[in-house]
Amino acid sequence: MAASCLLLLLALPVGALVGGSGARGVSLLLTDGELRSALLLTVLTATSASILAALGGMPLAWLLARREFRGKAMFTALLDLPLVLPHPVAGIALLLVFGRNSVLGNGLLQVGLQIVGTPLGIVCAMLFVSAPLFVSGAREAIAQVPVRLEHAARTLGDSPWQVWWRITLPLGARGMLAASVVTWARAVSEFGAIVILAYNPKVASVLSYERFTSYGLPEALPVAAALALLALVPLLALRALRRQTIVA
């Protein structure tokens, strides 16, 4: 009974959104240039944030999976903190660091890098809220690679880098890819931090919100439905990955 209620709670809103306005959302893609731009910007910034999360997150994930050090619990908690911060708070925190009145923000402006109100700001906001998911997922993936295989490779003459490329990465790749998909999905869905750090140019979530507040529900629905359909892509990819893992 409880499970049925939960299932209804999860399925009904998305079903109503996609079922009621999905077709119109897809057809709007042909005529609504602003929606197309917002979706394209969402995909590009989320992909950039996911790539950066993977590049920076992999060494951290390895460190957490393979090394013991003083303060590890605190370090892990700090890494996970963005996951539990209310999203507008995350945006405010980023604004404090990258705003034009901050030392770093001003310094970056001097070298021609503007964060606030640019796609770079969107990537920063997405990275802040989604990177901990990559680190956590990749850490699990690395931890599941038996350390004895890495030891065996070392005794066979592999350097630590060779062990990473020849053993850890290939054996943990599926888990890391799954972590990347989750990271991308989280980045696509971000709103609170982006709206504070970079309201413009608009990503799909911000566009949906703006149309709702400016024109009401009928105008917001197709945009929201298109965003929901976009969010389905990584989730389906994740399912396919898990199915392959089980078969393998």
Next chain:
Amino acid sequence: MIVLTNVGVHTGSFELAAVSFTIPLEKFGVVVGAAGAGKTTLLEVIAGVRTLASGTVTLHTHNVTAWPAERRSVGLVYQHGALFPHKSVRENIGWSGANEAVIAPIIAQLGIAGLLTTPVAGLSGGERQLVALARALVRVRNCQINGEQPVLLLDEPFSALDPRRKRATRDVVHALHREWKLTTLHVTHDGLDARRADIAVLLDAGRVVQSGSPQDMLDRPAREDVPLFLGAEDSG
């Protein structure tokens, strides 16, 4: 030659404490002891994949305590093989970069030519041990060809083999040990393996109870259970 001097290792609640012994050049040593005595950890210390809390490890004339594993010229066989599951049997055996002239005779001697195309996941426990042994033998032979003096470390490498295969494989290992003039250290629970060695080391709870030639240890045991670990009862 393998020389351990006051080696200490801490791993969780287990520790190796002040472990010292010598396996002379070109000798065949065995490590015996109850499960959990630290035998595998000891091999990993020599191989360089465990960090020492204290002491030194010397291989031949080199103090290798600070050397990384890949520089130590060791061939290590783990009990369950530790084969790389994403690679073929052939790729596992040739992992250390040896050419076919090195690999082929070892495959032939161990009688595993028929396994080369079998997926690693499809190997039995005994077949895994044979492939792991081939991989380590290829490594030590390759080191010798490159002018290095390797040591062979075996962690119960025959435990999953049937009796006939076990005897044949044991003979191959001893023959190669003599022919290649290797220094070998073999962790075993098998009394026959223990008594066949030049030097035996009895380990208990991370400490060396006694070391020396198996016959000396049987004649003058430091503890009453020493003959038991050397398989004195097996010999009748």
